[in-house]
Amino acid sequence: MEFNDDEAPRVFVADDSLLQRKLQKRRLTELTPKEESQLKGRLSKLPKDLINEVGKRLINYVDYVRLRSTCKSLKSMLPNTPNHQLSQVPWLMLPHDNVSKTRFSFLNPLENKMYNFDIPEVKGMLLQGSLYGWILAVDGYPELCLINPFTRAQIQLPPLDTFLDVLRFDPNVPNKEYLISGKRSYLHNQKTHARGVAYFRKVFVRKVVLSTNPTSNEFTALAIYGEFEELAFCTSGDKKWTKLKVPRFGEDVLKENFMF
């Protein structure tokens, strides 16, 4: 301190020049590791709720994951899937190498860095991304779910055989597991026709769009499906897809025009 302890503290009118001089005299210097261990007991410790505030402002998901991995209390305090807005720049998911069918590469454009990891759950499935960070994995069998590639958490969507046009699914009929209704002129007015699992994996569901992050309790999913690009929707918790009757539309304008 600059003044004797037995003097009354002086009153400084806090204009800038005086403050500047104070700041220069009391510069805080960076600690070397040696100084750090010597001072361990006296280093500033932010309470966990303030570290949480730092966590909430992290832009890069990877930094968030590492912060979470420091100690037990932060792991429980910071949610596994962060609620706040991480950088909206999407990661690019690249096809797996041919050796491992479950190993994927993710490019984070923010860091220009590639991350490789396993997602065994999607083995053999066709994937669609751009779903608030979740992936839609379709293998052709009725069960449909969203997978979080980072946490591997899954959210169920109604199965494929709940679409109105799908009459039944029978796994015992190879290549014709699904029976689909509806007249098709090329089928000479048959009322139904059969399709296999492969068709359902590759073609049946063209695209799914979500109204909001599926981790929220109330999200709506919209699906374009079938040969005639028809629309169906479901809300979280629904057991089946509900068909929508709408005028013809283009896939690209789908999300813009549809008001969730």
Add this chain to the structure above:
Amino acid sequence: MANNGENPSPDVGGKTVKLKADDGEIFEVEEAVAMELQTVKSFFDDDGVSYDTVVPLLNVSSTALAKVIQYCRRAVELRAKSGDDEGANEKAREEREGLEAELVREESDEGIKELILAANYLNIKDMLSFLCRAVGDRIKNKSVEYVRRFFVLENDFSPEEEERTRNEVAWAFEGVDAD
């Protein structure tokens, strides 16, 4: 007003408020600036508290308080500059960001933590926000161990828990900056 003889005291027109740091040092500050500190504002919002009362800020060092005051003073000036004019607003915003960057640039890790604690105690929302963002920048791409050292956190995972955590997100532990 005390005059320490080294500097003529500026004409502090208008009301001022006296703030006392943890070491007893007193800062006399323009009222508008002092009210940026919500803790101070609440102190005077109570009925019957005269503006002459010295506000005791027991948890704030004089170093931190000096910086807080300096920041808030300039923030108030900048806010006065912005108005309806889009151009003026943009300029004020840029200046404010420059001010924030300047504050954190030279600050050590300890200093920035001390400022966060001060901004939190004094309840200055904007300041706390940008300080937390600045800390985020400092731990960007750093290893888990570095982050522990920064926040002075003990690794209280058992070896099995630690193993499990690392396996869950093994990809996040690659390619960090060297400590």
